[in-house]
Amino acid sequence: MLGKTIVPIAVSVANKLESPFLEGLTSSNRATIFAAASQRRARANSVAVHQGDPADYLFLIARGCARHFYLTPEGKKIALFWLRQGQIFGGSALLSTSSKYLVGTEMLKDSWLLLWHRSRIRALASQFPRLMDNALSVATDYLTWYLAAHASLVSDSAEQRLAQVMVTLAQGFGHKMPSGTCLELTNEQLASAANVTRFTASRILNRWQRNGAVEKTRGHVLLRSPEKLVVTRG
Numbered sequence: 152m153l154g155k156t157i158v159p160i161a162v163s164v165a166n167k168l169e170s171p172f173l174e175g176l177t178s179s180n181r182a183t184i185f186a187a188a189s190q191r192r193a194r195a196n197s198v199a200v201h202q203g204d205p206a207d208y209l210f211l212i213a214r215g216c217a218r219h220f221y222l223t224p225e226g227k228k229i230a231l232f233w234l235r236q237g238q239i240f241g242g243s244a245l246l247s248t249s250s251k252y253l254v255g256t257e258m259l260k261d262s263w264l265l266l267w268h269r270s271r272i273r274a275l276a277s278q279f280p281r282l283m284d285n286a287l288s289v290a291t292d293y294l295t296w297y298l299a300a301h302a303s304l305v306s307d308s309a310e311q312r313l314a315q316v317m318v319t320l321a322q323g324f325g326h327k328m329p330s331g332t333c334l335e336l337t338n339e340q341l342a343s344a345a346n347v348t349r350f351t352a353s354r355i356l357n358r359w360q361r362n363g364a365v366e367k368t369r370g371h372v373l374l375r376s377p378e379k380l381v382v383t384r385g
Contacts, residue, residue: 170237171289172211175281184275184282188265193217193258199240200256206243209272212236215262219254230343232293233259235323244269245276245286260335304346310355312345314380317365320344321374331366331375341372 173181190213193199199210202222212234219231219240231254234240243250244267267275276282304312317334325332342352356372359365364379365372 168213168237170211170239171292172237172239172282172285174285174288176279180279180281184279185265187271187275188267191264191266193262193264195258195260195262198255198257199264200252200254202253202255203251206241206246206250206252207269208241208266209239209244209269210241210256211239211265213263213265215264216259217256217262218259219256221254230340232297233320233323233344239286239289241266242286242290244272245283247273308381309345309347309351310381313341313347313352313355316341316345317372317374317380318377321377325374328373331373334372334374335370336372337370 173184176184188211193215199217200208202220214236216236217234217240219234221229221231223229234256240256241252243252249269272282276286307315320334320336321332325334338352338356339349341356342349345352347355356365356367359380360367362379364376365374367373
């Protein structure tokens, strides 16, 4: 669950936060926007947004990372888009008519969130039209990602999909180390992201470990040599 509301983020921190949602805004504009936000702590594995709830808040990840997911009518959980620091979720709160969150959003590690009530963020978007432009750009990025994911799903092999997931997540969420890029992910999480079974993901990762592409430890995968991952079409 979300923690208690605390003092809004300091202006000095707000000016340093890189976010597509704030692109093109002046320091003064950003200070006004951040002053209107609340800041909350969200624990790892907690759900910040529940699918189907009223879209009353827009969130921005000030620190940490998250992931969208969808629950089917049968209760199956489908992992979707991953979100890194600086990205927003709950964008439906910007719509002119009240709506519901289409997907859920869960935190992947202990994080800090900024949030604005729907009435407040819509007022800010009227005051600073660039916010709405940026939100539309973010929505376009999501559509691009989903198109790529769907194309991969229908045309790539399991190994190609897993390789693409590894490279993409390493670029967005990995921790750079002298020996490679470390991802805090389990086999199950990687399998879900690539839409393969956990057994298939484990088998492919074992093969990559033998050829030196990755190094596995419990809950972590070190991407050592991305060029050794199979990315050609089968």
